[in-house]
Amino acid sequence: MSRLAKVVELVLRVALGLIFVVFAVFKLIDPQAFVQDVANFQISPFSDAPWDMCLAYSLPGLEIIAGLCLIFRFLYRGALVVIGGMVLTFIIAIGxxxxxxxxxxxGCAGEYDLLGGYASHITALGVMLAAVVYLAIDELFSGKPVEE
Known part of the structure; x- marks a missing residue:
């Protein structure tokens, strides 16, 4: 792997991991507000179901764990799959x-609306998805053995 490729991999990995960790912390500042943000998506077919609360309370923890795994290359391939899955899910939900x-x-950043409207959210998520795809391709063709 060239020096430039290593730098690109490091920057993308750390940036993506930090985005997930920092945004998760924002959600944890006011978890009840995040529950309402999740409920506002009206994805659950059941009214007053605990699904919104379950998702809102578990998502920040998953984001922190996956983000840290990505940053420190611990369970790296699994972290890429989880983060890629979350990004795809966010794109579908916002769409x-x-x-x-x-x-x-x-609710991406808790009470802080950092990205503006839906178009900018979809664009940012598209960039994150491209970063995940780049990192996954880099990992798959790097010749490194699978972690045990």
Missing amino acids: YVWSIGLNINC
């Missing part, structure tokens, strides 16, 4: 609420 005309705070 869904955008398509049905809901005007909600996505």
Whole structure:
């Protein structure tokens, strides 16, 4: 692997991991507000179901664990799969609420709305997905053995 490729891998890995860790911390500042943000997506077909609360309380922990694993290359391939899955899920969820005309705070950064509207959210998530794909391809073709 060239020196430039190593630098790109390091920058993408750390940046993506930090985004997930920092945004998770923002969500933990006011977990009840994040529960409401999740409920606003109206994805659960059941009214007053505990699914929104379960998701809102478990997602920040998953984001922190996956982000730290990505940063420190611990269980790296699993972290890439989890983060890639979360990014795809976020794209689908935001695309869904955008398509049905809901005007909600996505809750990405807790009470802080850092990205503006839906188009900028989808763009940012697309960039993150591209970073995950790059890191996954780099990992798969690096010739490194699978972690045990």
